[in-house]
Ligand code: AMP
């Protein structure tokens with residue numbers, strides 16, 4: 001930020017103080033002053049329709065470095081450049097393709113960020129060393145006039161301390177960055193409340209890097225198939241496509257658990273039971289519709305516009321543990337659940353179990369159960385057989401095969417499949433078509449019964465029974481199970497987690 005020289009009193013030396021002014025974003029003079037600060041290399045937080053941004057002159061790399069310092073933001077987490085007209089776009093990026101033009105026409109100004117090949121005018125400070133740069137045109141009058149008045153594109157990430165929930169009011173910005181930035185333009189509550197959708201069009205299939213208010217469904221309407229970049233919930237040293245994804249985000253100080261299930265009643269039963277056990281300073285974050293199930297408990301409403309405000313309020317209220325009543329990933333819910341899964345750092349409880357079925361529940365299905373659980377999806381596996389010999393248990397070669405993989409099934413005994421097992425499971429993976437046909441006879445919900453290979457999207461082949469074979473055949477079988485299971489989990493992550 002730019003130091004301000006203040007003469008304290010007559011004959012005393014001027015002192016350097018760091019002050020953050022807050023002025024109304026409706027005041028044209030305030031906008032002009034903010035624009036001057038930007039052109040002089042300072043930092044201004046300003047309202048946008050998504051969340052408040054912390055802006056600096058995008059063509060001044062020294063000023064942009066200040067953003068990283070003020071936020072405590074890792075240097076490899078690139079910034080989004082905000083523009084107010086299409087001419088500015090061509091000063092910073094190579095000519096956009098057909099798909100980008102269609103999206104910009106439809107959604108700009110608006111909560112959509114696109115990734116472009118950058119020109120050399122854009123410094124590596126902004127792009128975190130990448131050859132691409134993220135750009136958007138915000139749909140907020142104050143933001144647009146600030147950019148126009150400053151006559152330069154403005155680089156701006158969210159105006160919060162790194163890792164904290166994004167700010168949706170000037171007050172949130174002040175509580176994180178007071179004294180670290182030159183000015184805050186107060187434009188009231190951000191109307192969208194969630195950061196922009198980010199789309200990368202550089203590959204053959206468009207890729208959704210971050211979900212937002214421009215939903216997957218809206219993008220697919222225009223682009224056809226859109227791939228979803230897998231969510232990175234844990235910190236990870238791989239270089240992800242949108243580098244900011246690898247950092248813990250949006251997190252309140254409270255411990256946050258996301259609970260999901262296809263059956264809503266299961267979620268509320270689980271959360272009520274947990275809160276009963278823990279007691280004390282717990283709260284629930286649930287949509288208006290789901291809140292009804294939590295009468296007499298401390299609740300916060302889960303809505304896109306107020307999600308970040310709620311996370312900040314939860315801390316202010318001294319809540320130590322929050323349970324999120326999970327929503328399905330449709331429309332804008334996908335964006336909310338994305339932020340919440342990240343805020344949970346992977347503490348996601350999936351109440352739906354998967355069930356593996358084979359014949360005797362001694363070889364294939366128990367190995368599949370152990371392999372599934374080793375992926376730690378939060379969704380537990382069970383296994384059963386359709387013709388279990390009384391008293392049978394894990395086959396010795398199956399046990400050894402798991403042991404070689406560092407896996408075990410403690411206290412395992414083989415179990416005969418019951419109607420209740422079929423009822424309870426959210427999806428059932430059978431080793432062969434014959435098993436699948438058998439299980440389908442036991443339920444009206446035939447849609448949840450698959451062969452393992454079918455669900456993995458492979459040509460439908462049976463997993464042959466290694467029973468009675470040497471160890472190496474068991475190992476081949478386990479390898480086959482692992483390949484199919486990892487494929488299912490990968491697809492599942494892309495679809496919903
Ligand atoms: P923020 O404005 O704080 O939401 O951060 C901007 C986010 O945009 C970063 O965390 C990145 O994930 C993403 N981003 C910025 N530039 C790029 C880029 N060149 N390629 C992919 N993602 C980007």
Ligand code: MG
Pocket residue numbers: 157158166
């Ligand atoms: Mg951010």
